[in-house]
Amino acid sequence: MKRFCLLTVVVIACAVLCGCGKYTSSYSALMLVQTNTSEKANMSFSSFKGTNVFTLQCDGEEERKLKYTAEVEDGKITVFYDYDDTKTEWFTIDGDGELSGELENIPKGKVYIIVESDGKCKEGKLDFSIE
Numbered sequence: 640m641k642r643f644c645l646l647t648v649v650v651i652a653c654a655v656l657c658g659c660g661k662y663t664s665s666y667s668a669l670m671l672v673q674t675n676t677s678e679k680a681n682m683s684f685s686s687f688k689g690t691n692v693f694t695l696q697c698d699g700e701e702e703r704k705l706k707y708t709a710e711v712e713d714g715k716i717t718v719f720y721d722y723d724d725t726k727t728e729w730f731t732i733d734g735d736g737e738l739s740g741e742l743e744n745i746p747k748g749k750v751y752i753i754v755e756s757d758g759k760c761k762e763g764k765l766d767f768s769i770e
Contacts, residue, residue, distance in 0.1 A: 661721070662692040662753055680752060683764040687714075693752040697722070697769050702744045707767050710737040714760025719753040722746060726753065734760075745769065 666689025
């Protein structure tokens with residue numbers, strides 16, 4: 640009985656520590672600075688390779704906008720969103736470029752932003768906000 644209880648506690652602890660999110664981040668980076676609040680997320684880096692996931696919360700009675708700005712000096716990054724259980728490509732930024740735009744009619748609930756690099760990227764910055 641003690642072993643069963645101990646095993647149960649270990650399994651629950653592992654699940655909590657590993658996270659049970661819908662998407663997971665997995666990356667290597669140099670000088671990565673990031674923030675993620677309920678309505679804003681951003682990341683800036685000297686180098687980045689992999690996947691980084693942000694979770695925003697769209698609250699309120701009316702549908703809102705999800706805005707972005709992105710720039711990367713070298714490399715290619717594709718950004719996806721998911722607020723309706725479907726991972727959908729949003730935009731791609733390719734080296735030495737700068738983009739901005741918005742996604743309208745975001746419904747109430749969680750919004751996942753998935754940032755994926757195609758190889759190693761250098762000197763980039765991405766900002767997201769729900770307004």
